[in-house]
Every structure is written in C-alpha cells, then in structure tokens.
Amino acid sequence: MPTREDHLEIREALRDLCSRFPDEYFRRIDEERGYPEAFIKALTDAGWLSVMIPEEYGGSGLGLAEASVVMEEINRCGGNAGACHGQMYNMGTLLRHGSEAQQQKYLPKIATGEWRLQSMAVTEPTTGTDTTKLRTTAVKKGDRYVVNGQKVWISRLRHTELMILLARTTPADQVRRKSEGMSIFMVHLDQALGKGMEIRAIPNMVNHETSQVFFDNLEIPEENLIGEEGRGFKYILDGLNAERTLIAAECIGDGYWFVDRASRYANDRVVFDRPIGQNQGVQFPIAESYIEVEAANLMRWRACDLFDARQPCGAEANMAKHLAAKASFEAANVCLQTHGGFGFAAEYDVERKFRETRLYQVAPISTNLILSYIAEHVLGLPRSF
Numbered sequence: 391m392p393t394r395e396d397h398l399e400i401r402e403a404l405r406d407l408c409s410r411f412p413d414e415y416f417r418r419i420d421e422e423r424g425y426p427e428a429f430i431k432a433l434t435d436a437g438w439l440s441v442m443i444p445e446e447y448g449g450s451g452l453g454l455a456e457a458s459v460v461m462e463e464i465n466r467c468g469g470n471a472g473a474c475h476g477q478m479y480n481m482g483t484l485l486r487h488g489s490e491a492q493q494q495k496y497l498p499k500i501a502t503g504e505w506r507l508q509s510m511a512v513t514e515p516t517t518g519t520d521t522t523k524l525r526t527t528a529v530k531k532g533d534r535y536v537v538n539g540q541k542v543w544i545s546r547l548r549h550t551e552l553m554i555l556l557a558r559t560t561p562a563d564q565v566r567r568k569s570e571g572m573s574i575f576m577v578h579l580d581q582a583l584g585k586g587m588e589i590r591a592i593p594n595m596v597n598h599e600t601s602q603v604f605f606d607n608l609e610i611p612e613e614n615l616i617g618e619e620g621r622g623f624k625y626i627l628d629g630l631n632a633e634r635t636l637i638a639a640e641c642i643g644d645g646y647w648f649v650d651r652a653s654r655y656a657n658d659r660v661v662f663d664r665p666i667g668q669n670q671g672v673q674f675p676i677a678e679s680y681i682e683v684e685a686a687n688l689m690r691w692r693a694c695d696l697f698d699a700r701q702p703c704g705a706e707a708n709m710a711k712h713l714a715a716k717a718s719f720e721a722a723n724v725c726l727q728t729h730g731g732f733g734f735a736a737e738y739d740v741e742r743k744f745r746e747t748r749l750y751q752v753a754p755i756s757t758n759l760i761l762s763y764i765a766e767h768v769l770g771l772p773r774s775f
C-alpha cells in the first residue's frame with residue numbers, strides 16, 4: 391500500500407516477529423477468550439514493550455513515535471495490541487513522576503519482563519467519566535495508606551504484576567478544586583489480591599480481559615505513592631496524551647488491515663463474471679476508507695512529533711485518537727460489507743477485528759468527551775460540565 395512508512399527498520403522487525411503468529415493464532419486466542427502469552431513473551435524478549443524505558447534502565451530510550459509504530463504494526467499484522475498497550479503508557483507515569491528510587495526499583499524489572507505494568511485503575515462504576523468524583527479513598531495510617539472503594543473495567547489484571555491506582559487522599563469538600571486531593575499509587579498485585587483487593591471478571595464483546603475491583607482495607611506502603619500526594623489526577627492527565635496517541639496508532643494499524651483485506655477480497659471474489667471490486671459501488675467505500683485512515687495517520691504523526699518534542703499536544707492527541715477510531719471503524723464496516731456473508735465467518739478474522747476496533751470509540755475515552763475537550767479547550771466554547 392503506497393503509504394508513508396516511517397521507521398522502516400522497526401516495522402520490518404515487527405512484521406518478522408508477527409509473522410510467527412498468524413491469523414489462526416489470534417483467532418484461536420479470541421475463541422478461547424485466552425491471552426496471547428507466547429506473543430507477548432516474544433515482544434517482551436525482543437524489547438518491544440520497553441522501547442520508551444531509558445537505556446540506563448534496560449530499555450531502548452526511544453520516543454512515542456517509535457512506541458506508536460510498535461502498536462500500529464501489531465494491529466496491522468492482524469493482532470490486537472490491547473493485550474499489552476497498558477505497559478507503554480503506564481510506564482510514562484513512572485518515568486515522568488516516579489522518584490529516582492522508584493524508577494530504579496521498577497524500570498529494570500519492567501524492561502526485562504520480570505514485572506509487567508499492564509494495569510491502571512481509574513474508572514469507577516458510579517462516577518464513570520466524571521473522574522474527579524471518584525469515591526475510592528486512600529487514607530494515611532502511619533506508614534501505610536488504607537484503600538477502600540471500587541473500580542470497574544480494569545484491564546489485564548490477570549496478566550500483570552503491577553497496577554497504578556488513582557484514589558482520593560483528601561475529601562472533595564476539603565480541596566480548592568475538584569481535581570485536587572487525588573493521588574496515584576503503585577500496587578503490587580501479589581501483595582494485594584486476597585489481602586484487601588478482590589477482582590471479578592467482566593465477560594465482554596471483545597477478548598479484552600477486564601475486571602471489577604473491590605478494595606476493603608487494602609494496605610499500600612507509603613513508599614508506593616507516586617509523585618506528590620494530592621496531584622495524582624494531574625499525573626494521570628499528563629499520561630493521557632501518550633495513551634490517546636498510541637490508541638490512534640492501533641486504530642490506524644487496524645484501518646490499514648481492513649483496507650488491505652477488503653481490497654484483496656474485492657479483487658479475488660468473482661460474482662456476475664467479474665471481480666466485485668470492478669463495481670464502483672464496492673471500490674469507492676474502500677478508497678474512501680483508505681483516504682480517512684491516511685488523514686488520521688497525519689494527525690497521529692503530528693501528535694507524536696509534539697509529544698516527543700515535549701510540546702503541548704492535548705488537542706492533537708485527542709484529534710488523532712478521534713479521527714483514527716472513526717476511520718478504523720468505518721474501514722471495518724466497509725471490509726465486512728465487502729466480504730458479504732463471509733465477513734461474518736470467524737475464519738476471515740474480519741468480525742474479530744471489527745469488534746476489537748469498535749472499542750476505541752468508547753475506551754479509553756468516549757467520542758463525546760473528546761468533542762467536548764476540543765469545544766471547550768480549543769474553540770473556547772462554554773464549559774458544559
């Protein structure tokens with residue numbers, strides 16, 4: 391496909407690795423609602439999940455652009471980076487706000503894969519997107535914080551050693567702004583599960599391992615507080631631009647996959663004695679999908695460039711995620727339609743990828759919330775909530 395192919399070396403290495411995990415592999419994992427252990431191990435061993443960790447801690451010290459290429463290629467090769475993308479953006483929180491002692495403690499082990507940092511617990515069942523109203527509390531008692539409350543939709547907890555938790559440390563009525571008084575903590579799951587933290591799986595539309603979480607007097611040592619107490623919400627927001635951009639890259643990988651598969655099928659499938667792709671009614675939607683994925687890709691690079699230059703990139707990261715999630719789902723729909731009945735057959739993988747890419751208009755942030763961010767913060771329209 392004649393598209394801009396930056397970072398060719400990374401792409402080729404990833405494609406080589408991914409070729410050992412063909413469609414059948416990801417299809418079987420999806421059918422079993424399993425976890426792609428062997429694939430994630432291969433990625434970890436090859437150092438792809440630690441590209442953003444500085445070299446002195448055992449990573450490759452690369453930027454968001456390179457990390458985004460890793461995520462894109464996984465999806466473009468038919469896989470689902472949702473099994474491991476948490477590691478990329480959660481690490482950013484530790485890199486930017488963790489103390490030196492915390493970085494030394496965690497980063498080398500994350501780089502080798504001994505510890506995985508795949509989970510971040512923010513969303514709560516009663517407050518949803520209105521994060522500053524979250525009800526989970528962490529109360530300081532001596533040299534520990536005692537956590538009580540509940541989270542929902544917390545992903546990859548069965549495949550991680552570490553989780554970043556956002557909880558309120560000062561009651562909302564005692565802070566100047568509602569965004570103050572929340573803190574983030576590093577939770578070691580082996581010290582938490584069954585000791586004040588319980589999880590319950592949420593069966594869902596995609597093979598995305600995610601859980602409800604219940605805290606009942608979970609104790610966290612005070613040294614696991616990341617950054618300053620009370621500034622956790624700001625730290626989480628800082629990490630979101632990376633998260634949005636990486637998700638945009640995943641959607642772009644999906645988008646190219648759908649356009650490739652649709653084009654291939656439209657060339658091969660003969661009905662009425664000619665390839666279906668000879669009909670403009672079939673080829674135009676595929677061409678349109680390609681245009682939209684390419685356009686979203688430009689915004690993704692813009693967000694990466696700004697992020698890696700440490701410039702503000704909230705608008706670009708949000709717009710990249712919005713455009714890419716829309717483009718990939720449109721491409722998914724076109725790909726399904728192009729395949730006719732066969733689009734519904736699991737063996738073509740279109741229905742699986744269709745479900746997977748749909749998630750990104752809801753999580754990690756829903757479309758309306760992005761529109762509202764742009765309306766308020768870029769266009770200066772009145773704040774609506």
Ligand SMILES: Cc1cc2nc3c(=O)[nH]c(=O)nc-3n(C[C@H](O)[C@H](O)[C@H](O)COP(=O)(O)OP(=O)(O)OC[C@H]3O[C@@H](n4cnc5c(N)ncnc54)[C@H](O)[C@@H]3O)c2cc1C
Nearest residue numbers: 510511512513518519543544545598753754755756758775
């Ligand atoms: C598979 C999956 C994995 C996830 N993984 C994680 C995870 O690892 N960690 C984590 O913390 N969370 C995770 N989430 C949660 C996810 O981030 C939230 O589902 C998402 O942010 C939306 O929040 P909500 O579901 O509470 O929706 P709600 O906040 O209840 O919103 C419902 C709908 O109403 C709309 N809406 C709400 N308020 C407004 C408004 N003022 N104006 C316009 N529209 C509005 C929203 O856009 C949305 O479409 C995951 C979710 C899923 C489905």
